[in-house]
Amino acid sequence: MGIYLPKYLIDKYRSINALAETTIGxxxxxxxxxxxxxxxxxxxxxxxxxxxxWFNHRRLHGACGDIPPAEFEANYLAxxxxx
Numbered sequence: 001m002g003i004y005l006p007k008y009l010i011d012k013y014r015s016i017n018a019l020a021e022t023t024i025g026x027x028x029x030x031x032x033x034x035x036x037x038x039x040x041x042x043x044x045x046x047x048x049x050x051x052x053x054w055f056n057h058r059r060l061h062g063a064c065g066d067i068p069p070a071e072f073e074a075n076y077l078a079x080x081x082x083x
Contacts, residue, residue: 027048027051031048031051032044032047035047055069056068056069056070057071
């Protein structure tokens with residue numbers, strides 16, 4: 001007997017999983033593959049932190065009005081707190 005999950009939960013899981021897989025693919029394409037081979041795990045960890053910082057704080061995102069996601073979120077939270 002298997003576990004039954006409602007369709008809306010299955011769809012939610014699939015959309016979250018698709019987003020994660022897309023982000024991981026982007027990370028591998030932009031950071032890991034072009035800059036390898038990596039010598040140590042520490043090198044990969046530092047590169048990962050650098051990429052995540054860029055991805056959140058400096059990358060201009062078209063859906064956010066060509067501003068970084070962190071800035072978009074800060075503006076949104078400021079707007080919420082002023083209401």
